[in-house]
Amino acid sequence: MAFNIEKIRRDFPNLMARARDEKPLVYLDNAATTFKPCQVISCTHAHYCHKTANIHRGVHYLSEEATAEYESTREKVRRFLNASSLCEIVFTKGATESINLVAASYGRSALKSGDEVLISQMEHHSNIVPWQLLREATGCVIKVAPINDRGELLLDEYRKLLSPRTKIVSIVHVSNSLGTVNPVKELARLAHEAGAVFLLDAAQGVSHEPIDVQDWDVDFLAFSGHKLFGPTGVGVLYGKERILETMPPYQGGGDMILSVTFDRTVFNRLPLKFEAGTPNVAGVIGLGSAIDYIRAVGWEDMITHKKDLVDHGHKVLNAVPGLRMIGTARNKAPIFSFVLEGVHAHDIGTLIDREGIAIRTGHHCTQPVMERFGVPATARASLAFYNTKEEIDLLVKALLKVREVF
Amino acid sequence: MSVHNDELYQEVILEHNKHPRNFRKIDPCSHQAEGYNPLCGDHLKVYLQVSAEGRIEDLAFEGDGCAISKASASMMTAVLKGRSVEEARALFEEFRGLVMKELDPQAGSHHLGKLTVFSGIWKYPSRVKCAILAWHTLKGALDKTAVVSTE
Ligand SMILES: Cc1ncc(COP(=O)(O)O)c(C=O)c1O
Numbered sequence A: 001m002a003f004n005i006e007k008i009r010r011d012f013p014n015l016m017a018r019a020r021d022e023k024p025l026v027y028l029d030n031a032a033t034t035f036k037p038c039q040v041i042s043c044t045h046a047h048y049c050h051k052t053a054n055i056h057r058g059v060h061y062l063s064e065e066a067t068a069e070y071e072s073t074r075e076k077v078r079r080f081l082n083a084s085s086l087c088e089i090v091f092t093k094g095a096t097e098s099i100n101l102v103a104a105s106y107g108r109s110a111l112k113s114g115d116e117v118l119i120s121q122m123e124h125h126s127n128i129v130p131w132q133l134l135r136e137a138t139g140c141v142i143k144v145a146p147i148n149d150r151g152e153l154l155l156d157e158y159r160k161l162l163s164p165r166t167k168i169v170s171i172v173h174v175s176n177s178l179g180t181v182n183p184v185k186e187l188a189r190l191a192h193e194a195g196a197v198f199l200l201d202a203a204q205g206v207s208h209e210p211i212d213v214q215d216w217d218v219d220f221l222a223f224s225g226h227k228l229f230g231p232t233g234v235g236v237l238y239g240k241e242r243i244l245e246t247m248p249p250y251q252g253g254g255d256m257i258l259s260v261t262f263d264r265t266v267f268n269r270l271p272l273k274f275e276a277g278t279p280n281v282a283g284v285i286g287l288g289s290a291i292d293y294i295r296a297v298g299w300e301d302m303i304t305h306k307k308d309l310v311d312h313g314h315k316v317l318n319a320v321p322g323l324r325m326i327g328t329a330r331n332k333a334p335i336f337s338f339v340l341e342g343v344h345a346h347d348i349g350t351l352i353d354r355e356g357i358a359i360r361t362g363h364h365c366t367q368p369v370m371e372r373f374g375v376p377a378t379a380r381a382s383l384a385f386y387n388t389k390e391e392i393d394l395l396v397k398a399l400l401k402v403r404e405v406f
Numbered sequence B: 001m002s003v004h005n006d007e008l009y010q011e012v013i014l015e016h017n018k019h020p021r022n023f024r025k026i027d028p029c030s031h032q033a034e035g036y037n038p039l040c041g042d043h044l045k046v047y048l049q050v051s052a053e054g055r056i057e058d059l060a061f062e063g064d065g066c067a068i069s070k071a072s073a074s075m076m077t078a079v080l081k082g083r084s085v086e087e088a089r090a091l092f093e094e095f096r097g098l099v100m101k102e103l104d105p106q107a108g109s110h111h112l113g114k115l116t117v118f119s120g121i122w123k124y125p126s127r128v129k130c131a132i133l134a135w136h137t138l139k140g141a142l143d144k145t146a147v148v149s150t151e
Helices: A005-010 A038-050 A061-081 A095-110 A129-138 A155-161 A184-193 A241-246 A281-297 A299-318 A345-353 A367-373 A389-405 B011-018 B067-080 B085-099 B113-123 B125-142
Strands: A089-092 A116-120 A141-145 A166-172 A197-201 A220-224 A235-239 A257-260 A265-267 A323-326 A335-340 A360-362 A378-382 B031-037 B042-050 B056-064 B147-149
Touching: A038 A281, A061 A089, A061 A235, A061 A281, A089 A095, A095 A129, A095 A166, A095 A197, A095 A220, A095 A235, A116 A129, A116 A155, A129 A141, A141 A155, A155 A184, A166 A184, A184 A197, A235 A241, A281 A299, A299 A323, A299 A335, A299 A389, A335 A389, A345 A360, A345 A378, A345 A389, A345 B067, A345 B125, B011 B067, B011 B113, B031 B125, B042 B067, B042 B125, B056 B067, B056 B125, B067 B085, B067 B113, B067 B125, B085 B113, B085 B125, B113 B125, B125 B147
Parallel strands: A116 A141, A116 A166, A166 A197, A197 A220, B031 B147
Antiparallel strands: A089 A235, A220 A235, A257 A265, A323 A335, A335 A378, A360 A378, B031 B042, B042 B056
């Protein structure tokens, strides 16, 4: 199918929403959450309208159907990530929970005092705080690989920080505040050479490029459905089977057990061992539909279009007087973080909101990045494949107006 | 929108942002506190010199923040200098009411004066914290709470 932006935009009803003062919406906050295509909306709608049932526990028709749809999403995710086995796909409530699961289950059983966890300076708080909790529980040490002025990971420094003490390396795939795309395969290879396991925070990366967990050789991968054009409240943890096998359960409850007496509980097989309680059934099914949608549009066209957006964005935004781009990595997703001389990011956000333009302002849950670049906050425009160059031009026009006010 | 006739970014606010009043440190001072708005990274310090009789003899602030938080801090210092601590506390309550839409500046009596430029801010819930940060920090200083956060 040829990439027809007009047709694609019609699939996303939220793009037609009105912003403040009835202005047509220009939605440039896709790193926070993405809109959902009709296909996803009608899929979850159908579940709630006439397919509602709990899964894995009924003999009745609806329950069997819901279980089948839920489990077919697991297969869709497996193929989407090119995982080798279905038991490597665990549904969670989001990337944050996926990372916490690894830190709590793998981390607490595999790490001891003095062991090291290596992260980077561009991590989201959700890939920092779980390791700090692990540090409190085990006495492990957190090391941080620095970035350069472009917002790229310094590979030499990363390599130097790896040692036999390094047990876990957890790095972001695409930075939500800088747009940097990290060289995942190389980072994972180096981590393995040091004997560590490698976790990829693909919260942003999952919508950026096709992922191949086997080729990249990552041990764990985390993402959220809502940043992949799917519903909120659902996410995925991919984990290599042989590692997941060794890990203790994260939470206890229904579905994750085979038998329970007051003396002894036999845990369920993978991946259900890590899915305690009734999951977000409609959310998981909706995520399956989002993955179908992406496959139908096709990566190649999406990637070409987004590369155009990156190039155009840099060109026209850099021409705005007093604008300083934060994050100029050579390999970048269409995420533009910037500051305007003499205007605080929040004032930019509020002023252009009145033009109907939705961006995010603040530290984007990456305070260490703000510190690295010496700014309290940035304005961030983040684009999805349904955004257009014209929308970037509207942003530029609005920024020029902001300049007039201040 | 006409950017020059804006209910939020009014001339007064832009002017106080550009040329904040009492933007300095008072050292030594009788009361001080630091305020944070973790959401924005806004950060300011408020200093007071209060006399034995409870009069605010001097009041100043330092820090970094958006135009709304800076202008609010600047206007607060200008309004409260020379007032009693009791009056300052009463005005805090009125200002809080104003930005939370609990106090209608058109109806009933109040002492807000120029501070009513912030009356439209309740329409921007994410910005209310910016407007009130300086006031919370002032209250923290008077209550002898060293660090105040709007979260
Ligand atoms: C890079 C990155 N990691 C992790 C997360 C956390 O995702 P969620 O809040 O959906 O769990 C985000 C979301 O902003 C992110 O951008």
